[in-house]
Amino acid sequence: MDPGYRGALKPTGGSSAWHKRRPLELRETLVSYAFLLPALAFFGVFVVYPILVGVFTSFFDYTMRKFDFVGLDNYIRLFGDKIFLKSMKNTILLVAGAVPMVVIFSVFISSTIYQKSPLVRSLFRGVFYLPVVTGTVSVTVVWKWIFDPFSGVLNWVLQSAGLTDQPIMWLGDRRYALWAILAVLFTTSIGQPVVLYTAALGNLDKSQIEAAEIDGASDWQVFRYVKWPGMMPTTLYVAVITTINSFQCFSLIQLLTSGGPNYNTSTVMYLLYERAFKLMQFGYANAMGVVLAVVIGIISILQFRVFGSNVEY
Amino acid sequence: MKRVVTILLMTVLLLSAHVAAQAPATQLKAEVTWWSFPNFLTVDGIPGKHEQSIIKAFNAKYPNIKVNIEMIDFASGPEKIVTAIQGGTAPDVLFDAPGRIIDYGKNGVLANLNDMFTAEFIKDVNNKNVIDACKVGSNFYMYPISTAPFLMAFNKDMLQKHGLLHMLPTEGDRTWTTSQYTALLKALKAKNERGAIVFCISQGGDQGTRAFMANLFNSSITDAAVTKYTINDSNGVKGLQYVVDAIKDGLLLNGSASDGTGAIDEFCAQRVSHTILFSPGLQAVKQHMTNFEPIMAPYPSENGTPALEYLIDGFCVLNNGDANRIKAAKLLIDFICNDPVWGPKNVVATNTFPVRSSFGNLYKGDGTMTFLAGLTKYYAPYYNTINGFAAMRTAWFPALQAAFSGEKTAKKALDDFVKAANESIKR
Numbered sequence: 001m002d003p004g005y006r007g008a009l010k011p012t013g014g015s016s017a018w019h020k021r022r023p024l025e026l027r028e029t030l031v032s033y034a035f036l037l038p039a040l041a042f043f044g045v046f047v048v049y050p051i052l053v054g055v056f057t058s059f060f061d062y063t064m065r066k067f068d069f070v071g072l073d074n075y076i077r078l079f080g081d082k083i084f085l086k087s088m089k090n091t092i093l094l095v096a097g098a099v100p101m102v103v104i105f106s107v108f109i110s111s112t113i114y115q116k117s118p119l120v121r122s123l124f125r126g127v128f129y130l131p132v133v134t135g136t137v138s139v140t141v142v143w144k145w146i147f148d149p150f151s152g153v154l155n156w157v158l159q160s161a162g163l164t165d166q167p168i169m170w171l172g173d174r175r176y177a178l179w180a181i182l183a184v185l186f187t188t189s190i191g192q193p194v195v196l197y198t199a200a201l202g203n204l205d206k207s208q209i210e211a212a213e214i215d216g217a218s219d220w221q222v223f224r225y226v227k228w229p230g231m232m233p234t235t236l237y238v239a240v241i242t243t244i245n246s247f248q249c250f251s252l253i254q255l256l257t258s259g260g261p262n263y264n265t266s267t268v269m270y271l272l273y274e275r276a277f278k279l280m281q282f283g284y285a286n287a288m289g290v291v292l293a294v295v296i297g298i299i300s301i302l303q304f305r306v307f308g309s310n311v312e313y
Numbered sequence: 314m315k316r317v318v319t320i321l322l323m324t325v326l327l328l329s330a331h332v333a334a335q336a337p338a339t340q341l342k343a344e345v346t347w348w349s350f351p352n353f354l355t356v357d358g359i360p361g362k363h364e365q366s367i368i369k370a371f372n373a374k375y376p377n378i379k380v381n382i383e384m385i386d387f388a389s390g391p392e393k394i395v396t397a398i399q400g401g402t403a404p405d406v407l408f409d410a411p412g413r414i415i416d417y418g419k420n421g422v423l424a425n426l427n428d429m430f431t432a433e434f435i436k437d438v439n440n441k442n443v444i445d446a447c448k449v450g451s452n453f454y455m456y457p458i459s460t461a462p463f464l465m466a467f468n469k470d471m472l473q474k475h476g477l478l479h480m481l482p483t484e485g486d487r488t489w490t491t492s493q494y495t496a497l498l499k500a501l502k503a504k505n506e507r508g509a510i511v512f513c514i515s516q517g518g519d520q521g522t523r524a525f526m527a528n529l530f531n532s533s534i535t536d537a538a539v540t541k542y543t544i545n546d547s548n549g550v551k552g553l554q555y556v557v558d559a560i561k562d563g564l565l566l567n568g569s570a571s572d573g574t575g576a577i578d579e580f581c582a583q584r585v586s587h588t589i590l591f592s593p594g595l596q597a598v599k600q601h602m603t604n605f606e607p608i609m610a611p612y613p614s615e616n617g618t619p620a621l622e623y624l625i626d627g628f629c630v631l632n633n634g635d636a637n638r639i640k641a642a643k644l645l646i647d648f649i650c651n652d653p654v655w656g657p658k659n660v661v662a663t664n665t666f667p668v669r670s671s672f673g674n675l676y677k678g679d680g681t682m683t684f685l686a687g688l689t690k691y692y693a694p695y696y697n698t699i700n701g702f703a704a705m706r707t708a709w710f711p712a713l714q715a716a717f718s719g720e721k722t723a724k725k726a727l728d729d730f731v732k733a734a735n736e737s738i739k740r
Binding site for chain 2 (some may be wrong): 170171262273277
């Protein structure tokens with residue numbers, strides 16, 4: 001609670017006045033918590049409880065017919081499971097590729113459009129935000145058609161332009177599959193950062209930019225020393241959110257490749273789904289979920305340390 | 314006096330219970346939920362319309378049993394069922410196939426249907442493979458209604474146009490050899506026509522790819538007793554190597570990025586000359602998008618004698634702990650499968666063949682269906698009820714992808730597959 005507010009309630013005109021205010025303070029507190037209660041209950045039932053159950057059951061050999069305590073066996077098994085390690089590697093590659101691409105590209109787009117007329121700015125924001133509001137499944141189905149090796153438009157364009165002789169198996173060839181996934185992930189992740197960066201640039205203190213320009217700073221210097229630090233809170237948010245979303249990449253994989261070819265595009269989330277819902281190894285799948293959450297947590301903390309040190313609110 | 318009243322009351326209660334127990338099944342009051350994969354043909358292009366007409370007819374006989382139908386699809390349905398079972402919201406009746414149903418049975422979530430497998434029914438089915446596919450140990454969990462073989466299919470119009478129809482056997486059982494098939498593939502390539510897509514992006518339709526490769530050089534997926542996987546024998550490796558080479562030579566298409574449905578749709582769109590997975594049921598389902606005559610044939614094999622995989626459609630009852638609902642669910646299944654009018658009608662709605670021999674030939678005068686009915690003698694051991702079947706399927710398509718991409722040799726891919734599949738049996 002704000003110390004100033006608390007101070008305002010402290011007795012100033014004798015203890016009797018303070019005692020009169022106490023019930024009022026208590027009532028306000030209770031009312032505040034009552035308003036928070038529905039959200040808290042929702043959070044408890046649909047977030048905290050499943051997390052606790054997930055962690056708890058990760059110590060069990062939990063299938064449709066078994067629920068036997070196995071201690072850390074699921075975790076030990078995970079680190080000897082080549083497919084899990086491959087999936088973790090793919091996941092980290094996706095994150096390592098997607099996060100910088102999203103940040104750099106969205107900063108570039110936002111810097112380009114934020115001083116344009118409101119109509120042009122809205123048009124571009126709309127274009128980049130469209131894949132977000134369209135829904136992952138619809139977008140993915142369109143991408144599947146684009147990548148189709150036999151009747152897809154991408155191969156048709158490349159072959160028509162004489163760039164390739166044979167159709168490329170974008171989603172079925174291990175040389176291209178993960179890149180293809182990364183491209184789709186990139187397009188579906190870019191919308192919100194573009195909107196946020198455009199807003200952040202619009203809110204920067206113009207006098208600082210003008211002062212820097214008057215002092216003879218180049219465009220790059222203005223960006224590097226004035227705009228970029230001003231956008232740091234947005235960058236922190238975009239980096240953390242894109243990291244979490246990329247780590248949890250699932251629907252793209254399920255709809256485009258089912259983890260193939262030979263698990264070369266499998267992510268931890270996809271493997272978790274496969275183990276839980278196809279093989280009914282719920283305990284083992286939950287152990288994967290716990291490890292993924294820990295990894296995401298560690299990386300998010302690192303991001304807060306790196307980007308957060310320069311953030312001023 | 315008190316004792317007399319108590320005795321009288323007890324007697325009345327017992328009598329009422331007895332009368333209730335003796336009440337005709339038609340008076341049974343219950344509400345059941347039926348989840349159905351699209352195994353019945355659509356009516357007017359609307360999925361679930363045939364199922365609705367079944368329910369209407371069922372309710373004419375059992376007015377107090379309310380049936381809620383929900384259509385599920387093959388892509389997300391299996392996961393939806395698992396989630397519902399785990400969440401305690403499972404349906405009462407499920408229309409599916411033994412691969413999944415028997416797995417649920419092994420996991421103890423189904424009510425047994427032993428009382429439905431009467432001596433009369435078993436005698437009428439008269440097929441040990443079908444009966445065995447419906448049970449785990451001595452308990453029956455799936456009530457079968459229809460069956461059909463999985464085959465491959467060619468575009469007859471395309472073959473005719475190129476003067477190649479004579480290269481495909483069209484008489485008798487239409488059995489043929491791998492050499493004949495190779496000759497046809499080469500002839501099709503010479504005419505700039507594409508071969509079949511050997512789809513393997515996911516497990517959907519994987520029975521087709523397994524049967525196709527096992528047949529090419531007369532290998533088999535499992536041993537005859539269905540106790541272990543054997544597709545990595547020298548003939549199985551030859552089969553996979555044949556496909557790898559055919560893809561390299563442009564005779565077949567690498568389907569590492571295609572699923573079974575997509576590959577069949579490419580066939581229906583006439584962009585490929587044939588498909589390695591087809592069935593009479595599929596033909597009926599895809600009729601609206603097929604502007605040519607498909608012609609079905611068994612898989613080619615080195616000695617000309619195929620070993621076919623086959624589909625069995627059937628129902629199971631999920632044990633939701635309510636005896637009344639279980640009873641009502643069984644009545645619904647019995648009506649769908651055995652009603653003198655609706656039983657045969659429902660079999661025809663799957664465009665497959667009845668398991669009950671007493672239904673006779675439901676497709677009189679239909680040459681294709683007569684040919685298909687004669688293929689039962691080529692049915693291979695039914696391995697879809699083997700322990701770990703679901704786990705085996707997750708190892709199959711990565712094995713094909715690894716072989717097609719050159720990541721593994723055909724032998725290594727099959728050895729790794731068999732190792733994983735055999736481990737899944739023990740798990």
